[in-house]
Amino acid sequence: MVKTAIANFEYILPVIRGIQAGREYYVSMCPVRILPKLFPLDDEEMPPELRASREINLARIPEISQYILKHPTTYIFSAITASIDAEIAFEPIGTEAEERKIGRLRVPMDARFSINDGKHRRAALELALKENPDLGYETIALILFLDIGLKRSQQMFSDLNRFPVVTDSCLNILYDQHDRTAELVREVVKQVTVFRCLTDTEHSVLSARSGKLFVIDRIYNATINLLVNSQHLPLSQQLDLAVRFWNIVSDNIPDWQQVLSKKVAAGEVRRDYLHCHPVALLALGEVGAFLLSLDGWEGYLQGLKGIDWSRFNGDWQGRILVKGGFSKSRDSVSWLRGYILQWLGLGDK
Incomplete structure (x- = not known):
């Protein structure tokens, strides 16, 4: 004193x-x-x-x-x-x-x-x-x-201040006990098989040889998009919705299942396909936020199987694929949201 x-x-x-x-x-x-x-x-x-x-x-x-x-x-x-x-x-x-x-x-x-x-x-x-x-x-x-x-x-x-080590955003989500959304997303990762097995919870940038498809901060941001209209619900109900949505999404993206069963290398899928990148996860979250307002929303997600997620899909050029890389701009997310909804038979919502 x-x-x-x-x-x-x-x-x-x-x-x-x-x-x-x-x-x-x-x-x-x-x-x-x-x-x-x-x-x-x-x-x-x-x-x-x-x-x-x-x-x-x-x-x-x-x-x-x-x-x-x-x-x-x-x-x-x-x-x-x-x-x-x-x-x-x-x-x-x-x-x-x-x-x-x-x-x-x-x-x-x-x-x-x-x-x-x-x-x-x-x-x-x-x-x-x-x-x-x-x-x-x-x-x-x-x-x-x-x-x-x-x-x-x-x-x-x-x-x-010469040698500060900035904590990776993934570790903040993994360790933060005060953030209710972080708590929810940690549980989502545990309960969604593809996420549990293929998510890096420590690093926000995956190495070329990483066997993971996702990083937890991307799932965190996508889940925020998904539950944007469900904040009034108890946390347990939000968790149930998020787990059901992401499980059904993963069932309808065969490439994720191929990596899960070790038939295809994660690095090859990250290199050649859009669906595991931030722009796709964010857009899927926004699509989900709309779907959750519909009766029988689960059935619409079968339309994901028809999408050509390959980076060679000409529809991506100039919208998602910019200068050889996948964009994650606000405009790209919004465009991809509309694109996915069209494939789900819901037109331009």
Whole structure:
């Protein structure tokens, strides 16, 4: 907890001292209610060459804040990394080896704290605090370095962001327990045999030698299209509709069954056919959203067998097949939706 010693006009922070690159740094726990006082966002109007980190993207703050407010018992944040521009004093709790690493950091109240990494977290916590004051008693980890000038702070920001590994969108869908649609799609993949056996749940780009036809984020987006008019239904009913639809679709696309039974290589089908690519899955989802409003919708899907899904189908040229590759533009999805509906005997819906 951060305490203030009014008589000495200083903050007293319980910390653990460490060494990195030959320099001391400190780790502390900061109550959320203290963050705005320690870290005022007063450098946002400065030109980038005079700031120690990136400008805040204001559009991100409400989204992050809502994440906190909607998940008050499960939200999680990594530490805020900051620099202190002041003369500080570390007082260890003892003289033994381990005791010399733990103690109190005395920081003048007029010290300047600069965030090197975590501005958006800090701003989102302040916004969430206004709606839920109880958050003020929770804590976030601080990693504190001694400030040694603007150039060093800018270098710290660059180094901290030099090697980020962006989480693959497929892993986000696989692991996210808060997203109800992700939960539904994970269950769809389990219950639709073709998806269960032929979907890569970790990578959004399949290698040429991959034995999979699909990636989970494409199924996720296609299923959103499918259920766009069914959001009012309980999740169990949405799941039942999605599983039935995709199972019937897979029964009426023989090439998927050929790959499932290992009679044809997945790579060959991905190379030569449209039906496993994003544009086709998205269009099938939109077709499904329309079909679900019809009685006996399952029977219409038999018309999928009549479609020539080969990349050599002249109908694709300039609409789906563009510059040698399958387009996934909004226009291409809309055109393919109408094309599929015609083959299902439903005209231009």
